[in-house]
Amino acid sequence: MSETRLPFLKMNGLGNDFVVLDAREHACPLTHEQIAAIGDRKTGIGFDQMITIEPAKNGANAFMRIHNRDGGEVGACGNATRCIGRLLMAEAGLEHVVIETRAGFLEAFATESPTLVSVDMGKPRLAWDEIPLAEEFADTRAIELQIGPIDDPILHTPSVANMGNPHAIFWVDDIEGYDLERIGxxxxxxxxFPERANISLAHVFAPDEIRLKVWERGVGLTLACGTAACAVGVAAARNKLTGRKTTIHLPGGPLIIEWRANDDHVIMTGETTIEFEGLLDLDSLTYEKTAPGDVVAEPVS
Structure with missing residues (x-):
């Protein structure tokens, strides 16, 4: 191992996993190619997103930079915000922190459990040019888009929203009834979608209960996507499929989503897990584990 080694944390929010680097004192100048190599699940550490904690800006507790597994930078990640919120609150002994991202300021709040974190994801962006779409639609609760034959499409008429990233939600009766890895x-x-989009299959199976499967842009199939869960919660309420508070069941576990009526902000609550601590060699991009993480993570009840 060389001396150019960076400490990191491997964390996840319901299986949506991250490599977390602290760049508040020393910058972490990684290229997109290096990030993609570190994210490779066969030859690198493996992650859905790399998170870099940078010096605070504009009164925030920290700035959070987010790169997907392909090395591309994105504006927001709800599950990562919960994980970074947990770290910052524990570090400072606070019950509330403000995190700046490219998508704006996000607030994280402590709960009765140190691993269960709530995040205020702000207001959804619902206008066609805010998402953005390539064509104008007056109503984004359901847009004209389909895949497959015109007279027998595989999927059609998605709801669209932006929760820091563009999302398209297809309402289906069975989220496993489609090959999302192929059509995603x-x-x-x-x-x-001029900025590409996250693609979701959602099934409302009980009052205020939704099953969700997500193809995340720049990542692929993921066990959990926080901004997708927020977008689905908002879209379900807009289409009167649910109320404004829902439980979103992802492959990695549940997220509680509340779209508050008083200010239109979306509140997301879910579990966080520290998997292990490690050291990353910047020359070889190899790593070693230095400490274990959480023993258990209690599920959301």
Whole structure:
């Protein structure tokens, strides 16, 4: 190992996993190619997103920079915000912190459990040019978009929203009834989405209960996507499929989403887990584990 080694944490929010680097004192100048190599699950540490904690700006407790597994930078990640919120609150002995991202300021709040964290994800962006879409739609609760034959489409008429990232939600009766790994890339890169999009399959199976499966842009299939869960909660309420507070069941576990009526902010609550601590060699991009993480993470009841 060389001396150019960076300490890191491996964390996850319901299986949506991250490599976390602290760059508040020393910068972490990694190229997109290096980030992609570190994110490779066969040859690197493996992650959905790399999170860099940078010096605070504009009164925030920290700035959070987010790169997807392909090395591309994105504006927001709800599960990562919960994980970074947990770290910052524990570090400072606070019950509330403000985290700046490219998508704006996000607030994290402590709960009765140190591993269970709530995040104020702000207001959803619902206008067609805020998402953004390539065409104007007056109503984004359901837009004209389909994949497959015109007279028998595989999927059609998604709801769309932006929760720091663009999201398209297809309402289905069975989220496992579609090959999302095959059709996800096509929809992610559809001309309708000039900045690409996260693609979700959602099934309302009980009052205020939704099953969700997500193809995340620049990542692929993921066990959990916080901004997708927020977008789905908002879209379900807008379409009167649920109320304004829902439990979103992802492959990695549940998230509680509340779209508050008094200010239109979306509150997301869920578990966080520290998997292990390690050292990353910047020359070889190899790593070693230096300490274990959480013993258990209690599920959301």
């Amino acid at each position: 890339p096509m929809l992610e890169n559809h001309p309708m």
